[in-house]
Amino acid sequence: MTKLSKLTLALVLGGVTSTSYASDDLDTLQSQLKQLKQQMQLLENKLADEKTKQQQINKQHEQQVANISKKSDQKVVEVAAAEPEKKDEGIKVGGAIRFNYSTNTYDEDTQDRGGDFDFDIFRINVSGEINDISLNGEIRFYDYMTVVKYAYLGYEFADGWEGQAGIAPVPFGNGPYNSHSYFFSTNYYVGLEDDFDLGVVVKRKLKDNWKLDLGFFKNDELGGIDGGSSDINHRYSYDIIGSRSAEEGTYDAPGSRIGEYNTFAGRATYQIEHSKNITTDVGVSLLSGGLHDGNDRAGNYGAWAFHVDSTINNWNIQFQHGEYDYDLDDSSDRFVVGAYAYYDTVSSEATMTNFNVAYNYSLDWGPVTDIQFYNDYGIIYDKSDDSADTWMNVTGMSVAAGGFFSYFDFIQARNQPFIGGTIIGDGDTERRFNINIGYYF
Incomplete structure (x- = not known):
């Protein structure tokens, strides 16, 4: 190969x-x-x-x-x-417990002790609604008496109209109060502020700037002249309970019993809206009723007032002027009122004027949220018995702190009940410093 x-x-x-x-x-x-x-x-x-x-x-x-x-x-x-x-639906239960400190110029023993600190009140309040029927009530426990301040049922029977029946508020004057202080105004002590009697009230809630309250009261909260209470001066509201004769003492129980009955009361108020935070309520109040001695009619009584309540931002200004007249058949120019387990004597006819100013201040200081500073002045004059004028000026403030609400008041007054005098007195100008501390629940 x-x-x-x-x-x-x-x-x-x-x-x-x-x-x-x-x-x-x-x-x-x-x-x-x-x-x-x-x-x-x-x-x-x-x-x-x-x-x-x-x-x-x-x-x-x-x-x-x-x-x-x-x-x-x-x-x-x-x-x-x-x-x-x-x-x-349901009934709410609340209340308050309050204590009071005071010192004054008309009690030397109190001055020597540097003032007194006393229990004031324990109270229970109920309010609420069941099946469109509302309930409002308050019972007060003092260390010397127990009283029902108010107790009434309410029902809104038409749009904007409510009826109340029971021991209901008597519509008269600036409402709900013609004052800012713990001591109310001078009108309270003649039965014309924060008064409650047995009867029926029809209220028209504020609508189209108008508000109307109409009431008919059969008698006072204790049942009038034939009421079942033996302690006729154990009550919260001041009411006439007798005629005062010249022989009786100023603070004596009445020798001649008299009670009010069939009283009509009305208050009409119109609200003027100046701007968003400025409003003025202008109103007129009228009251007329009869007096009874248990057997026959014993006279009649009436009162009227013109009132203004204006809110200007944080300010509140109140003015009220009016007269009352108790025309007794026995021609007495004085009558007896009862309240707080106490009797006093009032001139049967007089003129009343009040002027109050308050400023509301909101703050965030610990538990303190609101303070109101105020000065309330009231005078009762032109009295039928020619007694001296009654006047009271209260300068103070109220403080809200959580559940606590307190009043700090300095009062100067003359012939004023609970300030060392009486409506028919002729005493000196007295002074009182008062602190009321309450816890509300």
Whole structure:
């Protein structure tokens, strides 16, 4: 064989061997690719299963959240539906306990002790509404007497009109008070402020700037001349309980009993809106009734007043002027009033004038949230018995701090009950410093 033939044969055999080797490598590679593809398919299937499981978990979670939200919505709806009913229905019970410190110029023993700190009152209040009938009541416990201040039922029989029956407020003068201090005004001590009697009141709530109160009172809160109470001066409101003869002392029990009956009272008020924070209530009050001695009519009585109550931002200004007249058949020019287990004597006819100013100040000082500074002045003059004028000036402030409400008053007065005098007196000008501390619940 020649060299060329040998070389050719070698090249052919080498090519065949290389081809064989390449074919083997290709088979191996294809086998590996197939295995890899199978593994990838398994991984994809696994991922798909995991995705499906996660979707199921998410769906279950979303359903749970939806269920919880649905229950919450239902709860809110139920509370919203029930809240007005709970708000309107039911009777609330509250009250107060108060203590009083005072020192004055008309009691030397008190001055020697540096003043006295006494228990004032424990009271219980009830208010609320059941089946559209409202209830309001207050009972007071003093250390010397227990009295019902008011107790009446109310019903709104027409839109904006309410009727009240029981021991109800007598509509007269600036309301609810013609004063700012703990001592009220001079009118209170002749029965013409914060008075309550047995009867019926029809009230027109403020609408179109007008407010109207009309009342008919059969007799005073203790049942009048034939009332069942043996302690006729154990009461909160001042009322006539007798005629005062010249032979009787100023603070004696009346020798001749008299009681009021069939009293009509009315108050009409118009509110002027000057601007958003400035309003003025201008009103007129009238009162007329009879007097009875238990057997026959013993006279009649009446009163009138013109009053203004103006709010100017934080300021409050009150003015009231009027007269009262008790025309007794026995021609007496004095009559007896009773309240606080106490008798006093009042001129049967007189003129009354009051002027009060107050400023309200809100603050954030510990528990203190509101302070009201005030000066209340009142005078009773032109009396039928020619006795000296009665006047009282109270300079002070009230402080609200959480459940506590307190009055700090400096009083100067002449011939004023509870300030060392009496309505028919002719005494000196007296002074009293008074602190009344109350917790209200």
